[in-house]
Amino acid sequence: MTTPTTSPPQVPDDAHLLDLAREAAGRAYVPYSAFPVGAALLLANGEVVTGCNVENASYGLTICAERTAATRMIAASRGEAGENGTTRTDDRVVVKAAVVGLKASPCFPCGACRQVLHEFGCQSVVVEEDGHPRAYSFAQILPHGFGPADLPGQEA
């Protein structure tokens, strides 16, 4: 059985994460935009989950690479969902997200994806600028973000 996560021998650096995102972009389903994007999420347990954008003829049902990766992360996590499905095991926490657009550099996450990455604790986003990795803190790309900690009784 194929698992959506890989276990590298060590925590990948930013350049390696971008390579994994680029590889995922090569699997994108983009018959309408021809704008392939890949994302690689480094999780708190050191594993990496990738995703690519998947378009739909309805356009509105298209899902971005970052959200594909986040949903794969949750679906593949080992931890049992706690009450209301909120358990935060280290395989459900994003440390860093690398994003590559094969036709755009840098390629930043859209607003919807920034919100979803914030949900899972993402601390920084890595993009490619002039052929080199560049990391941005999450506070830079989503200042004053609204997240789980803003709801009463929810864990951060």
Ligand SMILES: [Zn+2]
């Ligand atoms: Zn997006």
